[in-house]
Amino acid sequence: MWGGPLGISIAPYIKQSKFWTRTLTPFAQWYAETAGYRRMGLKYDDLIIEEREDVQKAVSRLPPKEAYDRIYRIRIASHCSVLHKDLPKEQWVKASDDVRYLTPHIEEVVREDQERAFWDTVEVSKKSGH
């Protein structure tokens, strides 16, 4: 996948500008609501493709409670999918609960991988002082 496990995102650039953040936030919230994953009891980070090594490592680093809840949400969602039905409205994930619980771990793993790649290919030059 392009852009690593989290894909390509222009969000960091939008966040830099006050104007664009203000303009696009309502649209982003509307989009997340309409996408429908919250109606199946999922959080956004549950949708990240996990069939790759770095995401697997990030998932393994979740605290036990969070790892359990993640699996629970995914099972509920697959059940919803089988029934072709959304959850009752009171069980939808609220926007305030839809936090990026996995992203920080993925970013950490990506940083580690990049650092390893750097050290594996580093070119050493002699310091002039020695």
Add this chain to the structure above:
Amino acid sequence: MLASATRAASTRRLASRARHFATVTDTSGFKIIAADNGQSTTSVSFVVKAGSRYEPKPGLAHVLRNFGFKNTTQRSALGTIREAELYGGVLSSSMSREHVTYTADFLREDEEYFVEVLSNILTSTRFTRYELEESVLPYVEAEATEARADPATYAIELAHAIAFRSGLGAPLFSPPHSHITIEDVTQYAKNAFGRENVTILGSGISQEKLSKLVTKHLSSAPNVGVTGPQTTKYHGGETRVTFSEHGQHAPHTIFIGYGIPGQPSAELSILNSYLSTTPSLKWSTSSSPLATGLPSETSAKPVLLQYSDAALFGVIVQGKTPEGVTEAGKTVAQVLKNLSVKEEDFKRATAKAKFSAASEQDSRSGHLVAATAPWVNQLFSSTEKLTSASVGKLASDLRKAKPTFVAVGDIYRLPHLDQLGL
């Protein structure tokens, strides 16, 4: 003329070999001990009073030791290793019941980098849960498993537990299923990594230089107060543990010993070297009373472990069969019971003890010995007070206490303490 020239040359040689002895200074709360004898490599150690005797939960000290050189806020564990490789340095850590030590050995001009790496352990290790699980606990477990696979090491661990119960009795190696959480480690490190608990040792680096680097990198270290050891009491007792590997009994092992509360005396070192079965010349038998009269395929070895406020002294007997160990144990018990040191043996043992103490002090880790083991110097300072009678008295005093007895192996055939006649 030739004679005077040689004399001049030898004086010169003497002058250049004049040693700089280590001095202790107190730099912003850290004790710094450094000596520069002109070596081409430098070694710096951070000795933290965080050994297993201080741990609130068994295995914490072992985990803390393995958290050395891991992710810090300045650089990652991988970065530390790769950079150290580029500088050509060696990073290592070790532990005892009293101290956890982080050491860096490196070429002379690289002290700036390595002192920073060592300082970062104290000030900015990140202590993350995933690192504990991914790269600390597996090593702790492997080391602990390896240690438990050796019946002699295992016997000595058990002997400590019986002799001192808490404090020094805590296991050096993490026991299996110790359930250590990252919160435990963080708290333990916070208490241990204070100014008062850290001694910094340097060899091949001058005192001023080391002090300056320490002030520079450790200015943010907290004051936490000295970790005070609880007073050690000797209890003694008997324990028997089945030990087998791959269905085979490894060497059957018994430990017969005594704990001595209080600062270890020089007489103990002499007694230890009197009984030492390591011959001074390879492939010969030593003159130790423990070396004679043992059945074949058995061995007896005195063990002396000295701590700041107690010592554990005893004999490890190992053999292929439990019967052989029983016989050998009886011989050892007889030796311990009727211990009297002849004047000639006493002189030999004193010389041997002095030599091994001195040669240890000469080694790289010697400063540590000098800094943390004052009893070593007693061997040299109080020679006239040491007599064969005082060693004999020590031996008879030992026997008044309840012995510590550990049997590791086939517990149904290994002897009990009363069968040995002690």
